[in-house]
Amino acid sequence: xxxxxxxxxxxRGVRYGEVLALFLRESGLEAExxxxxxxxxxxxxxxxxxxxxxxxxEMDAVMVKLNGPRYWTLDALGAKVAVIEPVFRDFNGIxxxxxxxxxxxxxxxxxxxREMKVNRGAVFFFDAGTRVYELVNPDGLAYIMQxxxxxxxxxxxxxxLATLGDRLSMPEGWSYRTRILEEEIVVDxxxxxxxxxxxxxxxxxxxxx
Numbered sequence: 001x002x003x004x005x006x007x008x009x010x011x012r013g014v015r016y017g018e019v020l021a022l023f024l025r026e027s028g029l030e031a032e033x034x035x036x037x038x039x040x041x042x043x044x045x046x047x048x049x050x051x052x053x054x055x056x057x058e059m060d061a062v063m064v065k066l067n068g069p070r071y072w073t074l075d076a077l078g079a080k081v082a083v084i085e086p087v088f089r090d091f092n093g094i095x096x097x098x099x100x101x102x103x104x105x106x107x108x109x110x111x112x113x114r115e116m117k118v119n120r121g122a123v124f125f126f127d128a129g130t131r132v133y134e135l136v137n138p139d140g141l142a143y144i145m146q147x148x149x150x151x152x153x154x155x156x157x158x159x160x161l162a163t164l165g166d167r168l169s170m171p172e173g174w175s176y177r178t179r180i181l182e183e184e185i186v187v188d189x190x191x192x193x194x195x196x197x198x199x200x201x202x203x204x205x206x207x208x209x
Contacts, residue, residue, distance in 0.1 A: 004123045004188050008038065008077040012130070013158065016147075017042030017068035019050070019091055021061040022104065029062070029104035033118075034089055034096035042069050042094060049092045070147040070204070073158065075130055078123025081190045112200040113137075113171050115207075117193045124206065126185040131178060133161045135197070135205050138173030143197055143205035144185065152201045168199050 018035040036042045047069060056064040080099075087098040100120035104110060113135070124146060126132055133145040150156050165176030187194075187208050195207040 004078040004186060004190075006076040006125055007079050009075070011072045011077055012075050014072050015041045016070055016072070017047055017066075017094070017096075018070070019055060019096060020065040020067050020102070021056070021059050022063045022065070023061055027103070031065075031102040031104055032084070032098055033067075033100040033102060033120075034091070035099045036094060036096050037099065039095050039097060044069065046093045050094070055091065066151070067202070068149060068151055070149050070151075071158065072147050073133060073145045073161070074124045074147075075127040076125035078125065078186075078188070079190075080123070081121030083119045083121035112198055113174060115195050115197050118189075118196050120194050121190050122194070123190060124187040126181060126187075128181050128184045131180055132185070133164065133178045133203075134176070135170070135199065136175045136177060141207065142177075143195075143207055144187070145203055146187075146196075146206045147204045149198075149202040149204070156201065156203075164199075164201075164203070167201070170199075 016036045018033055020031045020033055022029060022031050050066055052064040052066050056062070084098055084101055089096055100118050103117050110116070126144065134142045136142045145161070148156055148158065148161060162178055168176055170176065185208055187206055196204060198204050
């Protein structure tokens with residue numbers, strides 16, 4: 001795979017929010033992801049006016065999940081591939097763009113520490129010399145945090161992620177770690193489906209390959 005170029009630097013700590021709308025399709029349940037990324041910082045006063053039930057009715061969706069607000073823990077973004085028509089919507093004054101789809105499958109399989117497949121067409125950069133936060137499964141696979149969420153715990157900050165593992169109720173065999181990268185990590189899912197998961201505080205992690 002050819003080396004990817006950075007197009008949007010200085011992303012660590014940038015705030016965004018998402019609306020996940022769930023639909024019943026021929027292939028099963030699928031979520032369309034609308035996000036404020038590179039559009040606005042998801043203003044808190046407007047975010048607090050969003051009502052998931054009202055939005056679901058407006059979109060004729062099975063349900064809607066308000067995902068955020070969130071803060072990136074990566075350092076830069078590369079060029080995004082349009083994996084879905086980039087429809088724009090206004091949610092009570094917050095402009096969002098449809099950016100990805102998530103195959104849900106069996107709804108009972110959705111939850112913390114469970115993998116989901118996301119068609120997002122994105123490139124994430126984690127710089128050498130920066131700190132990353134990882135969940136490691138029993139097989140030794142490390143999922144790197146791409147964003148932390150303040151929707152569950154409004155007091156969460158990047159500084160507090162150093163001791164996040166003390167708060168998590170991880171399944172048996174899982175662990176949490178933080179480290180300084182010796183080499184750059186590039187997560188390129190422009191030609192593949194991303195594998196992601198969340199912890200119980202809704203912090204998001206991605207498999208780097």
